[in-house]
Amino acid sequence: xLRVLVVDSSRxxxxxxxxALALAGHQVTAVLSSALELSxxxxxxxxDVIFIQADSPSRDTLEHLATMNRDCPRPVLLCAQDxxxxxxxRAVKAGVSxxxxxxxxxxxxxxxxxxxxxxxxxxxxxxxxRDDATRRLTDRITVDRAKGLLMKARGLDEGAAYHALxxxxxxxxxxxxxxAQDVIDMANLLL
Numbered sequence: 001x002l003r004v005l006v007v008d009s010s011r012x013x014x015x016x017x018x019x020a021l022a023l024a025g026h027q028v029t030a031v032l033s034s035a036l037e038l039s040x041x042x043x044x045x046x047x048d049v050i051f052i053q054a055d056s057p058s059r060d061t062l063e064h065l066a067t068m069n070r071d072c073p074r075p076v077l078l079c080a081q082d083x084x085x086x087x088x089x090r091a092v093k094a095g096v097s098x099x100x101x102x103x104x105x106x107x108x109x110x111x112x113x114x115x116x117x118x119x120x121x122x123x124x125x126x127x128x129x130r131d132d133a134t135r136r137l138t139d140r141i142t143v144d145r146a147k148g149l150l151m152k153a154r155g156l157d158e159g160a161a162y163h164a165l166x167x168x169x170x171x172x173x174x175x176x177x178x179x180a181q182d183v184i185d186m187a188n189l190l191l
Contacts, residue, residue, distance in 0.1 A: 004021050005030050005041060005042065005074075007035055034061070042068055049076075052078045052096075057087065076097050098115050148161075
């Protein structure tokens with residue numbers, strides 16, 4: 001059972017979506033008439049998915065989505081009548097996982113929600129991989145800078161400088177990159 005937050009300015013459409021979600025065995029955590037309180041409702045109700053239906057998502061809606069996506073990202077399925085490719089790109093950039101043009105037939109709703117979840121998870125995995133690669137690159141640069149400082153200050157070759165850093169990290173029970181940053185900080189303090 002998924003917990004779904006519904007955003008729709010039309011009470012009638014929202015009611016149809018809520019009924020379809022309930023029939024599919026999902027729980028509607030809240031129904032909002034606009035995205036104005038989106039972040040607060042996401043924090044309060046912790047939905048698994050956000051379903052937004054609009055004729056054309058406004059700039060404000062996309063800004064609220066971007067804020068929500070930054071603070072507490074969730075899969076977002078957006079159904080709209082607007083086919084403008086620039087708007088679709090802005091919506092995806094704001095955090096929309098799946099943008100559907102036209103209204104959603106009730107029988108397709110569950111499949112579309114699953115697509116939004118799958119796309120969200122794939123994007124989150126890519127983001128995590130990027131963040132990990134960035135962190136490893138930063139750590140590598142830090143270690144290389146510290147090795148360079150040790151090589152210059154102590155007249156060591158690269159292997160000996162790396163070994164000295166590694167030995168210090170093991171003795172202190174700390175990560176190599178953290179010890180390397182300490183060496184850089186100390187060199188900056190002394191020079």
